[in-house]
Amino acid sequence: MTTTGRQAAKESSGQRVADWFDGRLGTHSLGKKYLRKVFPDHWSFLLGEICLYSFVILILTGVYLTLFFHPSMNEVTYHGSYVPLNGVRMSEAYASTLDISFDVRGGLLIRQIHHWAALIFIAGMLMHMMRHFFTGSFRKPREVNWLFGWTLLFLGLFEGLFGYSLPDDLLSGTGMRFVDGAILSVPIVGTYLSFFLFGGEFPGHDIIARFYSLHILVIPGIMAALVVAHLILVVYHKHTQFPGPGKTERNVVGAPFMPVYMAKAGGFFFLVFGVIALISAVASINPVWSYGPYRADQVSTGAQPDWYLGFAEGLVRIMPGWEINIAGHTLVLGVLIPIVVFPLLLIFIGAYPFLESWITGDKREHHLLDRPRNRPIRTSIGTAWISIYLILLAGGGNDIVATRFHLSINTVTWAVRIALLVVPVIVFVATRRICLALQLRDRELVLHGRETGVIKRLPHGEYVELHRPLSPAELHTLTQHEQPRPLEIGPAEDANGVPSPNHRMPMLRLRARLSRALYGEGTQVPKPTAEEYRQAHRPNEHLADEHPATERPAVEQRPGERQMREHQVSGRQVSEAGPPDG
Numbered sequence: 001m002t003t004t005g006r007q008a009a010k011e012s013s014g015q016r017v018a019d020w021f022d023g024r025l026g027t028h029s030l031g032k033k034y035l036r037k038v039f040p041d042h043w044s045f046l047l048g049e050i051c052l053y054s055f056v057i058l059i060l061t062g063v064y065l066t067l068f069f070h071p072s073m074n075e076v077t078y079h080g081s082y083v084p085l086n087g088v089r090m091s092e093a094y095a096s097t098l099d100i101s102f103d104v105r106g107g108l109l110i111r112q113i114h115h116w117a118a119l120i121f122i123a124g125m126l127m128h129m130m131r132h133f134f135t136g137s138f139r140k141p142r143e144v145n146w147l148f149g150w151t152l153l154f155l156g157l158f159e160g161l162f163g164y165s166l167p168d169d170l171l172s173g174t175g176m177r178f179v180d181g182a183i184l185s186v187p188i189v190g191t192y193l194s195f196f197l198f199g200g201e202f203p204g205h206d207i208i209a210r211f212y213s214l215h216i217l218v219i220p221g222i223m224a225a226l227v228v229a230h231l232i233l234v235v236y237h238k239h240t241q242f243p244g245p246g247k248t249e250r251n252v253v254g255a256p257f258m259p260v261y262m263a264k265a266g267g268f269f270f271l272v273f274g275v276i277a278l279i280s281a282v283a284s285i286n287p288v289w290s291y292g293p294y295r296a297d298q299v300s301t302g303a304q305p306d307w308y309l310g311f312a313e314g315l316v317r318i319m320p321g322w323e324i325n326i327a328g329h330t331l332v333l334g335v336l337i338p339i340v341v342f343p344l345l346l347i348f349i350g351a352y353p354f355l356e357s358w359i360t361g362d363k364r365e366h367h368l369l370d371r372p373r374n375r376p377i378r379t380s381i382g383t384a385w386i387s388i389y390l391i392l393l394a395g396g397g398n399d400i401v402a403t404r405f406h407l408s409i410n411t412v413t414w415a416v417r418i419a420l421l422v423v424p425v426i427v428f429v430a431t432r433r434i435c436l437a438l439q440l441r442d443r444e445l446v447l448h449g450r451e452t453g454v455i456k457r458l459p460h461g462e463y464v465e466l467h468r469p470l471s472p473a474e475l476h477t478l479t480q481h482e483q484p485r486p487l488e489i490g491p492a493e494d495a496n497g498v499p500s501p502n503h504r505m506p507m508l509r510l511r512a513r514l515s516r517a518l519y520g521e522g523t524q525v526p527k528p529t530a531e532e533y534r535q536a537h538r539p540n541e542h543l544a545d546e547h548p549a550t551e552r553p554a555v556e557q558r559p560g561e562r563q564m565r566e567h568q569v570s571g572r573q574v575s576e577a578g579p580p581d582g
Helices: 003-025 027-034 043-066 092-102 107-135 143-165 170-184 190-198 207-237 257-282 307-318 333-360 376-395 398-404 409-448 472-479 506-519 530-536 561-569
Strands: 075-077 089-091 323-326 329-332 450-457 463-468
Touching (some): 003 027, 075 092, 089 092, 107 143, 107 307, 107 376, 143 170, 143 307, 170 190, 170 333, 190 207, 307 333, 376 398, 409 472, 409 530
Antiparallel strands (some): 075 089, 450 463
16 A cells, blocks of 8 residues: 555545534534634633632542541551651551651652642632623623632632641641530530531541541532533623723633643643742741641640631630520520621622622623622722631731731730721721722713823923823723713602602612612713813814824813813713613
């Protein structure tokens, strides 16, 4: 057979294989449709990829660790490479963790990669979710995908807690004592829940095996399904994009999935893996051999949870030790209130998209992202929520702060309590003012252009600074956003004195008040109108020949013009965009 004949035979066999798969799976049509899928390019989109790649690293390293870990609380006497603990009785779980760290080739590095990847995974999810929050990408049609991402974050918190507890060391055991105390604070059924979870009185003999099943099977399976569903919806809904020239609600501007995006994504995966491996190789984390095995009569000094649960610890530490007795039952409010507030903080941020949709009545699809400055109230709510999270995180380490800075722990605790009430309000107000200032700056740029720093003297002796008008692309970016008007329910009575039925509907009145809070007076700086733009960029007749169109003097302000513009900032002038649909 000739060379040409052999090549033809190979091609025909490859085509036959491709045809076989295409006839059963539709691979050709699917590949033709989705491999050329367009993805926009922006650095903030990498946050989602960090989450995905960290999850993959967790799966890979977790499979390796399961080969050597023994999830049992049966007591054994340790005889291994770590001499200080030789002859000490401990659980098989703790002994196998020591074996992984000191006797399994590469075991300690894999353990640390697994732990660091878990921290980065949850941090990436939190930042990724807040990026969606600030840019408004949770709006229709992505509310379900927002819930998928929020559920992944919620499950990730407990997945980290369960994995953190598996080594059965003194530090993680202290955390389990905290969990047991929180469960016992639940009225009436708390004792039963504790016995059910621990298989008896704390610490029981089954908790490690139960957490192991949840950690390696149940929760990862749910999370993997959610990740797949999340990615499918990203493809189905098409990717969001930041506003810019040529970008509309009906198109996507970017690079195709194959080969551009795939090459970049593949390279970024190895970059993330390499950075996590480097951190794991040089920065020790969770050295369980330093803590020793868990004993119920001991507590680890300076015990701290991983950062993502530090805010839950902070809630308990700053809460006064209140107790009340009702019908023969003691309610430990010092623990019960924090464990109620803990999920409420997460539920609020998860339910916000539906709350905003109800307030605005907006039923349209949104594929262009908001600039955070153009939604001051939403941005202020997000930053205030983050400030609460960080304050509680600091409260969770009040003992460490007190000892390191030689302060009274009572002083630190009271400072955190006061900050929890004061700082979010300050952050909210400051963020709102910053957003409005940025909007006002954008308005000035549109009307007057950028300052060039060039001062010119006019024939009649006046000095002016030359400004350079913005390009059409910059003008589009700064003015394309909508400025909705708040919902109005009308006057209480019509012209004939008949009471309006709208004022007898409490939910409608509440919705109108919240709408005014989002889009009412003082919440946005009006965009320049076309007439204002033409007036501002109309060159003075006596300067038309002296200054080119690309470099004009700043528009001279008439007396009171700035005061008038600042008056308009209060929100009394509404946009041409009109109210949202619905």
